[in-house]
Amino acid sequence: MAKGFYISRNMGRFGLLMGAVALVTIIALSAVYDKEKKKNKLVYGVGLVTTTWPTLSLTPTPKNPWNLYRLPDALAPVTYNITLWPRLQVNQDGLYIFTGQSAMLFECKKQTDLILLHSNKLNLTLINGKHARLTGMDGAEAPAIQNSWLEGETEFLGELADDLEGFYRSEYTEGGIQKVVATTQMQPTYARKAFPCFDEPAMKAVFHVTLLHDKGTVALSNGRDIEIINTTINQTEVTMTRFEPTKRMSTYLLAFIVSDFDHLTGSLESSVLVRIWARRKALADGQGEYALNVTGPILKFYERYYNASYPLSKSDQIALPDFNAGAMENWGLITYRETALLYDPEISSVGNRESVATVVAHELAHMWFGNLVTLKWWNDLWLNEGFASYVEYLGADYAEPTWNIKDQMVLYDVHKVFAVDALASSHPLSRKEEEVNQPAEISEMFNTISYSKGAAVLRMLSEFLTEPVFARGLSSYLNEFAFHNTVYTDLWDHLQKAVISSPEINLPHTVHDIMNRWVLQMGFPVVTIDTTKGRITQKHFLLDPDSVVDRPSPYNYTWFVPIKWMKSGEVEEQHWLLQKAEIHSPMVTSGSEWLLANLNVSGYYRVNYDLDNWQRLLNQLDTDHTAIPVINRAQILDDAFNLARAKLINTTLALRTTRYLSQERNYTPWESALRNLNYYILMFDRGPVYGPLQAYLKQQIRPLFDHFRVLTFNWTRVPTGHTDQYNQINTIYLSCKMGVDACQDLTLSWFRNWMMHPYRNPIHPNLKTTVYCNAIAAGGVREWEFAWMMLRNSTVATEAAKLRSALTCTKVPWLLNRYLEYSLDPAVIRKQDATSIISSIASNVVGMPLAWDFIRARWNYLFTEYGRGSFSFSNLINGVTRRFSTEFELKQLRQFKEDNAHIGFGSGTLALEQAIEKTTANIRWVQDNQQDIINWLNTECR
Ligand SMILES: *[C@@H]1O[C@H](CO)[C@@H](O)[C@H](O)[C@H]1NC(C)=O
Numbered sequence: 001m002a003k004g005f006y007i008s009r010n011m012g013r014f015g016l017l018m019g020a021v022a023l024v025t026i027i028a029l030s031a032v033y034d035k036e037k038k039k040n041k042l043v044y045g046v047g048l049v050t051t052t053w054p055t056l057s058l059t060p061t062p063k064n065p066w067n068l069y070r071l072p073d074a075l076a077p078v079t080y081n082i083t084l085w086p087r088l089q090v091n092q093d094g095l096y097i098f099t100g101q102s103a104m105l106f107e108c109k110k111q112t113d114l115i116l117l118h119s120n121k122l123n124l125t126l127i128n129g130k131h132a133r134l135t136g137m138d139g140a141e142a143p144a145i146q147n148s149w150l151e152g153e154t155e156f157l158g159e160l161a162d163d164l165e166g167f168y169r170s171e172y173t174e175g176g177i178q179k180v181v182a183t184t185q186m187q188p189t190y191a192r193k194a195f196p197c198f199d200e201p202a203m204k205a206v207f208h209v210t211l212l213h214d215k216g217t218v219a220l221s222n223g224r225d226i227e228i229i230n231t232t233i234n235q236t237e238v239t240m241t242r243f244e245p246t247k248r249m250s251t252y253l254l255a256f257i258v259s260d261f262d263h264l265t266g267s268l269e270s271s272v273l274v275r276i277w278a279r280r281k282a283l284a285d286g287q288g289e290y291a292l293n294v295t296g297p298i299l300k301f302y303e304r305y306y307n308a309s310y311p312l313s314k315s316d317q318i319a320l321p322d323f324n325a326g327a328m329e330n331w332g333l334i335t336y337r338e339t340a341l342l343y344d345p346e347i348s349s350v351g352n353r354e355s356v357a358t359v360v361a362h363e364l365a366h367m368w369f370g371n372l373v374t375l376k377w378w379n380d381l382w383l384n385e386g387f388a389s390y391v392e393y394l395g396a397d398y399a400e401p402t403w404n405i406k407d408q409m410v411l412y413d414v415h416k417v418f419a420v421d422a423l424a425s426s427h428p429l430s431r432k433e434e435e436v437n438q439p440a441e442i443s444e445m446f447n448t449i450s451y452s453k454g455a456a457v458l459r460m461l462s463e464f465l466t467e468p469v470f471a472r473g474l475s476s477y478l479n480e481f482a483f484h485n486t487v488y489t490d491l492w493d494h495l496q497k498a499v500i501s502s503p504e505i506n507l508p509h510t511v512h513d514i515m516n517r518w519v520l521q522m523g524f525p526v527v528t529i530d531t532t533k534g535r536i537t538q539k540h541f542l543l544d545p546d547s548v549v550d551r552p553s554p555y556n557y558t559w560f561v562p563i564k565w566m567k568s569g570e571v572e573e574q575h576w577l578l579q580k581a582e583i584h585s586p587m588v589t590s591g592s593e594w595l596l597a598n599l600n601v602s603g604y605y606r607v608n609y610d611l612d613n614w615q616r617l618l619n620q621l622d623t624d625h626t627a628i629p630v631i632n633r634a635q636i637l638d639d640a641f642n643l644a645r646a647k648l649i650n651t652t653l654a655l656r657t658t659r660y661l662s663q664e665r666n667y668t669p670w671e672s673a674l675r676n677l678n679y680y681i682l683m684f685d686r687g688p689v690y691g692p693l694q695a696y697l698k699q700q701i702r703p704l705f706d707h708f709r710v711l712t713f714n715w716t717r718v719p720t721g722h723t724d725q726y727n728q729i730n731t732i733y734l735s736c737k738m739g740v741d742a743c744q745d746l747t748l749s750w751f752r753n754w755m756m757h758p759y760r761n762p763i764h765p766n767l768k769t770t771v772y773c774n775a776i777a778a779g780g781v782r783e784w785e786f787a788w789m790m791l792r793n794s795t796v797a798t799e800a801a802k803l804r805s806a807l808t809c810t811k812v813p814w815l816l817n818r819y820l821e822y823s824l825d826p827a828v829i830r831k832q833d834a835t836s837i838i839s840s841i842a843s844n845v846v847g848m849p850l851a852w853d854f855i856r857a858r859w860n861y862l863f864t865e866y867g868r869g870s871f872s873f874s875n876l877i878n879g880v881t882r883r884f885s886t887e888f889e890l891k892q893l894r895q896f897k898e899d900n901a902h903i904g905f906g907s908g909t910l911a912l913e914q915a916i917e918k919t920t921a922n923i924r925w926v927q928d929n930q931q932d933i934i935n936w937l938n939t940e941c942r
Pocket residue numbers: 215216228229230239
């Protein structure tokens with residue numbers, strides 16, 4: 001799945017997930033029969049045909065196989081014959097349902113007296129007297145379940161609910177007509193909601209799928225359709241679409257979709273059919289073109305990279321109005337959220353375009369890695385998702401070579417996951433198979449560590465092996481295990497083979513030994529280089545130096561660290577740090593020579609130096625920053641700010657890394673700086689530091705603002721460079737926030753122009769979010785009322801979202817208070833948007849105390865109406881308490897906890913505890929650093 005998965009999942013679906021645990025039931029087909037008869041080898045005659053399906057409860061007595069979540073390994077499915085019939089109109093009970101039949105052939109590998117399958121008790125009802133039939137091949141009497149092939153058959157009925165899991169429905173309106181799509185999301189454990197099956201990734205089989213559907217609708221599945229006929233079943237006229245049998249595959253990759261969507265067609269070298277499916281109106285507006293244009297090149301890139309042709313006869317990609325994850329890599333029929341596949345050049349921003357390219361590249365990467373070769377069990381999910389999250393950059397880079405998108409991985413994955421992995425509460429990438437059993441434990445694996453740390457350590461591996469060697473090992477892995485399953489060490493084996501056949505690659509240890517240290521222990525090292533002695537040391541990096549690590553590590557928190565480095569611009573030979581401390585004399589510098597380690601942040605670690613080397617690096621930044629590679633300029637900022645938080649260097653040294661920014665024109669270092677300075681702004685925007693901080697940042701951003709004015713011909717165009725477009729957005733955001741007058745004038749004039757001509761919005765889609773917000777912040781009631789009218793009038797979801805959030809930017813207290821009231825009135829604000837408005841008001845420095853009062857005054861109401869079982873509640877608490885940094889606020893927070901203990905905090909309970917902890921840490925940080933920061937800023941402001 002694409003990254004959006006765990007984000008959206010955390011936001012809203014947690015309640016459902018927890019609920020699902022109790023509902024998963026394993027069907028036992030033959031638990032009841034006479035043990036004596038087994039010896040006569042005729043047990044399974046009549047007896048079984050009439051055996052009812054006992055629905056066994058999952059009480060925690062581990063003794064019986066049906067009380068475990070995992071299936072026994074005695075039986076292996078071979079083929080399934082599935083017919084499904086979703087009804088797109090409600091039945092007489094007002095329900096959307098589907099019916100189905102499934103016949104399966106399975107092989108008995110070990111003698112057993114039990115046939116266990118997964119089925120979801122709540123969603124699936126077995127019909128026809130609740131019987132399942134078991135026969136020998138070709139309907140013969142069933143033999144004993146011992147080294148033989150058997151056929152089982154079931155009929156069932158399920159609800160086509162709007163729960164976004166299993167076989168579900170998605171609704172939308174087109175041309176005033178309400179339309180329904182029947183679609184699926186099987187990963188990780190929802191195939192069992194669509195039909196009874198062996199729902200484990202290693203229980204691969206061939207699927208023969210037939211869909212029955214209303215005439216005039218289109219049915220899609222993993223394979224190409226091979227027969228479409230109109231027929232009458234039970235007095236209903238339907239179309240029957242039969243699909244070619246799939247390759248041998250896992251249940252979680254199945255997809256069945258019925259819709260009245262339209263499509264665009266392209267092709268990959270004539271033989272592979274490539275199609276983009278979406279709502280008719282969206283395709284008529286040209287929104288599918290971009291995805292179609294990038295799909296061909298990306299597939300071609302992967303064929304070369306993996307050295308293996310695309311394994312299927314077609315590649316369908318479909319945009320769904322209701323979809324939980326960002327996207328899902330169903331083999332041959334990838335499903336997407338609309339924003340991840342559709343791109344409208346008129347309305348969408350540069351960021352929307354980039355996410356289409358990267359999400360498509362991510363999902364297509366899985367067609368081989370994950371689908372053709374599948375990890376045996378969910379404990380190795382990090383390898384599947386980390387891999388796709390890494391190579392998506394390579395695929396997208398091939399389709400959009402001018403974007404330099406590979407560089408962005410450092411910001412979007414490496415720096416992002418450093419923040420999580422630097423906490424004592426982190427966890428290793430790999431978990432033991434037996435630790436991951438229940439659906440909730442499986443869903444937990446879809447987290448930032450799996451995706452982003454997985455991607456970061458695989459990128460490091462590919463960098464030290466070199467890409468050709470990495471790709472060679474990968475290709476031999478894919479060939480050997482095609483249509484089968486693996487564990488992560490199988491990949492290490494094949495990479496090791498590739499290393500052995502490449503004499504130019506010298507590793508200090510095997511791929512296994514090196515990688516296990518990154519995979520089996522949590523966290524990452526900070527490497528400290530003392531350039532006066534050439535001494536290198538490593539230490540587990542912890543953001544809070546006082547935190548206690550109670551998770552033991554098999555390697556005692558030391559790593560084998562590949563160090564790419566340069567001396568005054570000259571790239572030196574890579575060095576491996578294999579001990580806790582060692583001397584590497586080439587790293588001694590002399591005179592004004594500076595040393596820079598972890599070139600391009602290809603290694604997953606932070607770097608610290610002796611003070612003199614820091615000074616020389618800073619001098620280099622001041623005199624000619626281009627001598628230092630652009631990714632490392634971003635690294636120096638991010639490392640310095642985080643080393644300061646961890647008390648390894650002084651805060652003023654971290655601030656010093658921002659001094660050269662007045663000369664920086666590149667997006668990556670600026671973005672890195674903004675992310676780190678954001679904490680300063682939050683901590684200080686209500687106190688004495690803010691004046692000097694604002695003056696300093698205004699002085700730093702001003703040259704960039706002027707740069708973009710010239711580059712865009714007085715703001716009449718958008719920069720052509722991809723990251724320049726992002727940088728322009730950041731520039732306007734920071735310039736207006738720091739009070740660059742020309743910026744205020746510019747955004748307000750654009751907005752007033754729009755107010756005069758409401759039907760002709762002059763603001764470029766890239767800039768809408770920041771321009772709306774600034775104009776409303778700088779303006780008054782008129783600006784606010786206009787935006788409110790445009791919001792109430794808006795029919796485009798993305799536009800409405802931008803306006804909704806911009807309305808929280810006003811500095812007028814009564815407008816903010818009124819908006820807070822509106823947020824709880826379902827007649828004006830949809831319930832799903834309420835908490836995001838409240839936390840967004842809290843992120844406004846004027847709005848924060850208002851939102852805090854509002855929440856405290858209405859806790860009871862908020863909690864009963866919005867809070868129970870939903871994750872958005874923890875976002876609310878996080879949002880409102882983000883600035884808290886005084887003793888008084890800490891006291892209020894504790895009081896709040898006490899006052900409302902009888903009501904409770906639901907899913908916000910943990911967030912409240914964390915808020916108290918973070919506030920305590922903020923108070924300490926402000927006390928320790930405030931004076932130094934004021935002094936430093938005062939000397940820097942000219
Ligand atoms: C089935 O019926 C629909 C609607 O009447 C028609 O458009 C379609 O061409 C028919 N398909 C076949 C294969 O006959």
